[in-house]
Amino acid sequence: MYNIFDKLKNYSDSDYYAFHMPGHKRNLDLMDGTSPYLIDITEIDGFDDLHHAEGLLKEAQERAAKVYHASETHFLINGSTAGILSAILGTTEKGDSILVARNCHKSVYHAIYLNELDPVYIYPKFDIEQGLSTEIDAEDVQKALEEHPKIRAVMIxxxxxxxxxxxxxKIAEIVHEAGCLLIVDEAHGAHFGFDPYFPESxxxxGADLVINSLHKTLPALTQTALLHVNGERxxxxxxxxxxxxxxxxxxxYILMASIDACIHLLEETQLQKCSIFKEYAAHIDTLREELKKLKYLKIIRTENADRxxxxxxxxxxxxAPMSSRELYERLLRDYHLQMEMLAGTYVLAMTTVGDTQEGLDRLRDALLAIDAEIDTKLKSGSGQEDAGQEQKPMQMTDMDLPLSGRQPSLEKVWTIAKAVKCRDKMQNQNHQKDSEDILYLVNPGKMEKRNFKDSAGYISLEYAYLYPPGSPLIVPGERITQEAVEILCWYQEHDFSIEGLQSEDSIEVWIDG
Known part of the structure; x- marks a missing residue:
């Protein structure tokens, strides 16, 4: 039986290629490497203290702020999660109202729970043709702020x-005009602003707080991230x-050294002492052009390239006449390419500056080969042997629902804190009920476990989400809709793992909503 270290070493020595996090892609040519055991220390003389930085670490964080054009930057060694929690808790008071993009990461909802916030949800647009949730509309933000004047902060x-x-x-202008703070989870955009090919940070x-996960898209170790603070608000x-x-x-200190080394690389880029981002952008742009040859598989994105x-x-x-799971498993089994995420109608490959040309070529060759196999099978099955004859794309019937990336619309009835407290109290009948509890805790029979198909119309007491991406499909305190039920059932029928639930095929609900 392997222990963790041996299993990691064996995997590292194999030919499996990473189209997933962390962003360094185990590419030792990018950074000078050494054994972590040789440099693992604690707070000793001369090495400063992250919680009271006055020397080495203070200077390192100031360099990071300069590189990212932030007023102040903090090193995060508990990942972006620690930054998101701190940003929300640090800008709200207990019981405040907060405007939240409903496609936010689960850590956002955990912060809402911890501070017992009253969330107002705003939904991203959805592109049915592409099967992608798109951006948060600035006009929707403005409308929500006008309708809910008690909102203190906005999180997208x-x-x-x-x-x-x-x-x-545009969103920042609207938020500030309403006297609120804007927090942006930019975890997946740590590489923004270092080449014109990518958006700006x-x-x-004008965002007041911005969170970046260095480890997601840059050469830094897992758990490394940054929290940027801007302005005086x-x-x-x-x-x-x-x-x-x-x-x-x-x-x-290993993680902090990784952050500092990554910041140094970004400094070198800004000073034009290295061309790593320019070369990277050129390579993936070439790959995108080459993959335009695909007939059945498609590389999709939003129409607005600037966003x-x-x-x-x-x-x-x-x-294509195959499911996303079939594609995911083919790439893994036959081509030893590990993708980042499997979704309803697509597979996600993450590229970073850590990718090699050999790795990008392997992805190109694999996708073109699979696409060619599809073409051959379709022509053979229809009796059309002429390779030059145009084929019409085939859309899978079980993919008709645009589930991939869709955020179901639900009605918020209770706060997350109230829903979780309700569930906890019901699970512990011997707990003394105070007067506040009596307002909504009437009898234990009102909490039930329901099969997904029978849960519509009831208030959820649990989360339900896919990981990745970790954005909840259902949040405690929301009334479950038929749309949400259909999406949950679809994922279940297609063998996706739904997390956040105590039982795999049921959800705890309050039946007297």
Whole structure:
């Protein structure tokens, strides 16, 4: 039986290629490497303290702020999750109202729960033809702020897991005019702004707090991220207080060194001492051109190239006689290419500056080969042997519903905190009920486990999400709609793992909603 280290070493020595995080892609040519065991220390003399940085680490964070054009930057060694939690908790008070893009990561909902916030949800647009959730519309943000004047902060994700970028500049203007703060989960956009091929960072467009995951798209170790603070609207002391509480009291110097080395690479790029991003952009642009030859598989993105991260290769099967799972497994089994994510109608390949030309070529060759096999089988099956005869795309009947990336629309009835508290109390009948609980806890028979198909119309007491991307399809406190039921059932029937539930095929609900 392998232990973890041996299994990792064996995998590293294999020919499996990573089209997934972390962004360094195990490419040792990018950074000088050494054994982590040789440099693993704690807070000793001369090495500063992340929670009270005065020397080495203070200077490193100031360099990061300069590189990212932020007023202030904090190293995150508990991932973007720690930054998102600190940003939300540091800009709201208990019970405040917050406007949240409904396609945000689950950590956003955890922050809402911790501060017992009253969320107002705003939904991204959806491109039915592409099968992609698109951007958050600035006009929708303005409308929500006008209808809910008690909102204190606005939280959106840009870019999304699929690479969709919202109009941050316009949204920031609207948010600030309403006297609110804008927090942007830019975890997947740590590489933004370092080459014109990619969008600019939200730091450049007026966002008050921006979170970047270095490890997702840059050469940095897993768990490394940054929290940027901009302008004077943010109570920086309060945000820092939450960072100190939520990050480990023994931060890893290996991870902090990885962040610093990554920042140094970005500095070299800005000073034009290296051309790593220019070369990377040229390589993936060439790959995109070469993959235009595909007839059945398609590389999709939003129409507006200025608001899309072209490092993400979203490979759609909507017009191919195969499922996304079949494509995912073919790439893994036959070509040893590990994709980042399997979705309803597409597979996601993440590229970064860490990718090699050999790796990109393998992806190109694999997709073209699979596409050619489809073409051959279709012609053979229809008796059309003429290779030059145009074939009409075939759309799978079970892919008619645009489930891939769709965020079902639900009605928020309770806050997350109220729903979770309700469930916890029901699960512990011996707990003393206080007067507040009695308002909505009447008898234990009102909480039930329901099969997905029978859950429509009831208030959810649990989360339901796919991981990745980790954006909840259902959040506690929402009334489950028929649309949400159909999506859950579709994923279940197609063998996707739905997380956040105590049981695989049922969800706990409050039946007296």
């Amino acid at each position: 994700v840009s870019p999304t897991y699929d690479g969709v970028v919202s109009d941050i500049e 939200a730091n450049m467009y 943010v109570n920086r002391r309060k945000v820092k207080r939450y960072l100190d509480m939520l990050q480990t009291s023994s931060p890893s 899309y991260d072209r490092s993400k290769f979203v490979i759609s099967v909507k017009h």
